[in-house]
Amino acid sequence: MRRAELLMAIAMAIFSAYLMWMSAKLPIGWVPGRGPGGGSFPFWLSFAMLICTVWIIVRWFRRTTPQSRSSEPFFDSRSLTLVLLVIGALVTMVGSIYFIGVYGALPLFFVFYMRFLGRHSWAKTMTLALAAPVITFFFFEILLHITLPKGATETLFYPLYDIFM
Amino acid sequence: METIQFLLDGFVVALQPMNLFLVIVGCAVGLFIGAMPGLGSVNGVAILLPVTFIVPPTSAIIFLAAIYYGAMYGGAISSIMLGIPGASTAVATTFDGRPLALKGMADKALVAAAVASFAGGTISILLFTAFAPPLAHVALAFGSAEEFALMMLAFGTFIGLGGDDIPKTLFSICIGLVMSAVGLDIMSGQPRLIFGDIPGFFHGINFLVLAIGIYGIGEILWTIESSQGEVSVSQAVVSVRRILDALKELLKSAKTIVMGSFLGFFVGLLPAAGATPGSIMAYGFAKTMSKNPESYGKGNINGVAAPESANNAASTGSMLPMLTLGIPGSPTTAILLGGMVIWGLEPGPRLFVDQTEFVWGLIASLYMANFFSIVLNIAFIPIFVWVLKLSFTILAPIIFVLCVVGGYAPTQDMHDVWLMLLFGVVGYLMRKLDYPMAPMVLAIVLGPLAESSMRQSLLQSHGSVWVFFERPISGGIMVLALLLFLMPAIKVGKKLIVARRTGNAGK
Numbered sequence: 001m002r003r004a005e006l007l008m009a010i011a012m013a014i015f016s017a018y019l020m021w022m023s024a025k026l027p028i029g030w031v032p033g034r035g036p037g038g039g040s041f042p043f044w045l046s047f048a049m050l051i052c053t054v055w056i057i058v059r060w061f062r063r064t065t066p067q068s069r070s071s072e073p074f075f076d077s078r079s080l081t082l083v084l085l086v087i088g089a090l091v092t093m094v095g096s097i098y099f100i101g102v103y104g105a106l107p108l109f110f111v112f113y114m115r116f117l118g119r120h121s122w123a124k125t126m127t128l129a130l131a132a133p134v135i136t137f138f139f140f141e142i143l144l145h146i147t148l149p150k151g152a153t154e155t156l157f158y159p160l161y162d163i164f165m
Numbered sequence: 166m167e168t169i170q171f172l173l174d175g176f177v178v179a180l181q182p183m184n185l186f187l188v189i190v191g192c193a194v195g196l197f198i199g200a201m202p203g204l205g206s207v208n209g210v211a212i213l214l215p216v217t218f219i220v221p222p223t224s225a226i227i228f229l230a231a232i233y234y235g236a237m238y239g240g241a242i243s244s245i246m247l248g249i250p251g252a253s254t255a256v257a258t259t260f261d262g263r264p265l266a267l268k269g270m271a272d273k274a275l276v277a278a279a280v281a282s283f284a285g286g287t288i289s290i291l292l293f294t295a296f297a298p299p300l301a302h303v304a305l306a307f308g309s310a311e312e313f314a315l316m317m318l319a320f321g322t323f324i325g326l327g328g329d330d331i332p333k334t335l336f337s338i339c340i341g342l343v344m345s346a347v348g349l350d351i352m353s354g355q356p357r358l359i360f361g362d363i364p365g366f367f368h369g370i371n372f373l374v375l376a377i378g379i380y381g382i383g384e385i386l387w388t389i390e391s392s393q394g395e396v397s398v399s400q401a402v403v404s405v406r407r408i409l410d411a412l413k414e415l416l417k418s419a420k421t422i423v424m425g426s427f428l429g430f431f432v433g434l435l436p437a438a439g440a441t442p443g444s445i446m447a448y449g450f451a452k453t454m455s456k457n458p459e460s461y462g463k464g465n466i467n468g469v470a471a472p473e474s475a476n477n478a479a480s481t482g483s484m485l486p487m488l489t490l491g492i493p494g495s496p497t498t499a500i501l502l503g504g505m506v507i508w509g510l511e512p513g514p515r516l517f518v519d520q521t522e523f524v525w526g527l528i529a530s531l532y533m534a535n536f537f538s539i540v541l542n543i544a545f546i547p548i549f550v551w552v553l554k555l556s557f558t559i560l561a562p563i564i565f566v567l568c569v570v571g572g573y574a575p576t577q578d579m580h581d582v583w584l585m586l587l588f589g590v591v592g593y594l595m596r597k598l599d600y601p602m603a604p605m606v607l608a609i610v611l612g613p614l615a616e617s618s619m620r621q622s623l624l625q626s627h628g629s630v631w632v633f634f635e636r637p638i639s640g641g642i643m644v645l646a647l648l649l650f651l652m653p654a655i656k657v658g659k660k661l662i663v664a665r666r667t668g669n670a671g672k
Contacts, residue, residue, distance in 0.1 A: 001598075008598055012336065019343055022358045026350065035624030038350035041357055041616045045339045052522075053337035065330060067598050075599065079390045086389060087590055090382070090565060094582055102570065110562050136570055144219050144288070146574050148366025 001070035006060050006162035018044035038090035081115075089113060101134045168298055175525030178223060179284045179533055186227040186417060187220070188530055193539045193545075195235020195308075200549050201560060202243050203388030207479065208495040211376040212564060214504050215571035223509035223523045224499060227530040230378040230484070233497055234286065234534040237440065238542045241278035241469070242549045245271055246399050249392075254440040254476040255446040258486055261461060261468025262365025266399035268464055272546070276411040278473045279542045281422050285474030286535035289427035289433075289481035294528060297517075301489040304514035307623075309618040310633050312491075312513075314613045314642035319492045319607065322437035323650030329601040333652050341605035344370050352620065356580045365580025369385040371611045374574055379602050381568035382589025385561050387596060392557060408543065418470040420441035421451045429475030430607020433482025436607060439495040440479035447475035481531065493610065503610045507575065507658050 019088050020043055027037030051070075058065075059067040075083070093109040110129035114120045140146045150157060178184065198209035209232045217225035243261035260276060264273040307315075320338050327334055348369030349360040358365040385616055425447035427571050432443035451471035452461045461468045461551030483494025484501075489514035493499035516524050542549075572585040626632035634640040 005598055006593075008595065012340075016426075019358065022360070023346075026353070026355055026357050028395055030628055034352065035620050036355055038353045038355050041619070042343045042346040045343045049270075049336055049339045049343065049661070052332045052339065056336070057331040059332065065599075083390055086386065086561075088585060090569075093565075094579075094586060097579065097582075105254060106566055109566065113562040114558060118556060120556070120558065124559075128563070132566060134465065136566075139216070140570060143575070146218075146577060149579065163379065165184065 001038050001067050001072050001074050002060075004074040005067040006057065009053050009060065013057070016049035016053060018062065020050065021037060029071040034162055081100045086113075086116065089117075097149050097151065101153040102148040103137065103150065106133045109110065168294060171521060171525045172294060172299075174521070174530060175527075175529030178526030179269070179529040184218070184224050184526070184530065185533070186225050187224055187333060187536050188231045188533050189541075190568045191228040191231025192199040192238075192303075192534055192541055195232035195237075196239040196242075196538065196541055196545070197552060198232065199236035199239020199255075199553075200242040200552060201239075202247060202249045202251055202392065202553075203384060203557075204236075205240060205254060205661055206233045206562075207495075207500065208380045208384050209233075209236055210497050211373070211380040212472040212567050212571060214500060214507075216283065217504070218574065222505070222510055223526045225508060226505065226523070227250075227534075229501055229504065230527060230530060231534040233480055233501075233535075234477070234531070235538050235541075237286075237480050238279060238282045238538045239549070240476070241282070241473050242275065242542075242546075242646070243553055244489040245469070246268075246550060246553055254444055254479075255472070257440065257444045258473035258501060260448060260468055260472075261465050263465075264462065264464035264465070265469065271399050272407050272415070273466065276543065276548055277410055277418065277469045278506050279539050280415055281418070281425070281470035281473040282477045282542075283539040284422045285426040285477035286531075286538075287430055288474075289425065289430040289478035290531050292427075292550070293431050293531070294479050295486055297415065297485055297524075300485070301514040301517040303492050305518070307490075307514070307638070308636070310617040310636055310639040311642065313615060313622055313635055314493050314639040314646065315490055316611050317646040318642050318649070319611065320604065322435045323601070323604045323607075325649030325652035326554065326605070327437040327439075328442075330599055330628040331596075333600045334604055337601050338608050339605040341375075341608025342612045342615065344375065345372075345609045346516075346616060348513055351613070351617060352533070357422070363580070365578055365584070368576065369585065370579075370609070371575055371581060371634075372500075372606070373507075373570055375451065375588050375609050376500050376580045376606055377568050377572050378585040379586030379592040379606065381564060381571075382586060382594040383602075385564055385595065386589065388557065388594040389561065414466070415470070418467050419472045421454075421467045421577050422474045424450065424454070425471040425474035426478040426560065429478030430482040432475070433479030434485055434494055436465065436483075436486070436494055437603075439483055440476040443479035443482075444472035444476040447471040451488050457660065475536040477535075479671065484531075487512070488516060488527070491571050491614070495609060499603075499607045499610045531650055549551060562657045609633050 023043035025037040025047055026039030028032050028039040029037055031037045059065050089112055090110060093105045096105045107129040110123055112130060114125040114128065140148055193208060198204045201204065210229050213232065214229065217228055236252060237254060240250065240252035240256045241262065243249055243251035244255040244258040246264050248259055248263040250259055252254045262274045265271065272381050323338065324331060347366055349367065350357050356367055384390050428447050428450060429443040430447060433439055448468060448471050451467050452458050457466065484496045486492045486494045487498040487502055493502045510523065512521060569582055572582045592602055622632050633643050
């Protein structure tokens with residue numbers, strides 16, 4: 001926990017500096033006749049962020065915050081595996097949307113999550129895995145007219161478009 | 166009398182078949198969301214906001230407000246049945262709700278929670294109806310200096326009253342404001358903070374991407390980590406007679422409930438406070454006022470009634486500044502406010518002049534949401550008990566999928582989905598280190614207005630910051646805001662003085 005606190009503060013300090021550098025591409029001072037420049041608002045706020053991170057780091061050295069005194073691990077190994085698995089599954093799902101589309105990625109995600117993480121029966125898993133894309137399709141594509149990305153499966157939907165739209 | 170006329174017109178709007186239907190559905194959904202451990206009103210509203218694009222703004226906000234209300238009722242259910250707060254707003258309800266359930270009086274506690282919520286809701290809506298029009302009227306005269314001062318006040322409450330680590334809170338506010346500045350600069354039209362020309366950043370960071378990331382993805386990750394153990398659900402025997410008995414007994418708690426309602430409403434007005442501290446304060450207050458405080462924590466029915474009336478009252482209270490001033494009183498109302506912008510409405514006091522149907526339709530719907538929540542709550546107690554047994558590994562993927570599709574829907578850009586995932590994971594890690602998330606969400610919603618009001622004011626005053634202090638209203642608010650910002654420093658100073666005195670006395 002103690003190490004995580006410092007690492008997060010350092011990461012955020014670097015991020016703040018990067019934000020300041022990006023804001024500084026626009027005028028950060030007074031532009032005659034137009035008031036404060038376009039970069040001033042984010043620049044000075046990023047500067048405040050940097051000050052805050054420095055403040056957090058100082059407090060880390062002085063061990064004022066509970067996190068900087070804690071010797072507990074930031075993650076125990078069991079929850080780390082679980083959280084990493086879930087994040088991995090999410091990234092894979094979003095990444096695979098480009099290739100197999102939303103309607104391919106959703107069922108796979110459900111199968112992975114319910115069957116392999118939740119150990120639910122195949123019957124339950126498949127019911128949700130198949131119901132989810134159908135409900136999504138009717139709600140978003142038909143009712144809201146929001147076209148979700150379909151990747152390679154695009155052509156399979158032409159007959160459905162003909163029927164419903 | 167004008168108010169009553171407006172309110173009646175509002176009921177005409179709220180009673181339209183579709184709106185009525187949405188109130189009922191919203192209450193039911195809210196009750197479920199509130200009852201699920203780990204999910205509260207803010208999560209429900211953030212995740213379901215994209216779904217409301219299907220209906221006009223008035224119906225959309227009626228639906229979301231009903232969820233807000235329902236979730237306040239629902240939070241008590243898992244607090245009592247599982248001993249785990251269904252939402253942070255129902256933490257105080259576990260103190261006495263759980264002992265009552267363990268004694269076999271779960272039904273009594275559930276009824277007390279529902280009735281107290283109803284009373285809290287009703288009292289606060291009456292206060293709301295009375296206060297909102299005059300406040301909006303005063304706010305109509307506000308210029309950009311006052312707007313900026315009000316926002317400083319909102320952020321000041323997080324520093325002075327939030328109770329979180331000061332540098333982390335400040336950091337959270339600043340990063341939220343900076344994120345709101347990403348995209349094209351409104352005044353010069355130049356792109357800024359686009360992270361090396363990534364095209365997805367040109368349209369700015371939609372507040373929903375941050376809200377869904379933090380309150381959807383991040384919250385579920387948090388719950389997955391913290392709820393690994395098994396939990397036991399208490400049994401509840403429910404019959405009409407037992408409910409009537411419980412109601413009769415509850416008459417004795419009337420004083421506690423009224424006190425909790427008023428306290429909750431006024432605490433709810435403050436952006437940093439809201440329903441969670443409101444309910445905890447009400448609990449503490451009821452305990453100190455009680456003749457036998459030692460019975461609290463062991464199953465005193467007042468210990469359920471006080472926090473439950475306060476959290477419902479606070480949720481109404483937090484809508485007052487949102488509607489009249491355009492400053493949200495809670496994270497949930499921050500998301501509602503962001504929603505208004507997406508729906509094409511301009512938040513602030515002008516709503517009461519230009520959008521009377523929207524404003525009064527919403528207010529009237531609150532009366533109805535309150536009514537339907539108590540009916541659904543008591544009628545469906547057995548169903549909620551069943552829902553609590555639902556495994557989280559079924560709920561989690563459903564919510565993840567809603568987040569991904571909901572994150573894509575507003576802008577239809579995969580860039581936003583990735584960004585949402587990133588916010589979810591980073592937000593979750595930051596939350597583990599006690600960085601508060603609510604100020605960040607509030608800041609990204611208020612950011613664009615804060616920047617433009619500040620720049621306009623400074624332009625008019627040719628760069629003098631005294632413009633914020635010269636006008637009486639803005640000056641007063643600014644001074645108050647500065648006091649809140651300096652509050653931690655004042656506290657430290659006080660401690661030092663006290664320490665020195667006692668130190669001297671020791672010598």
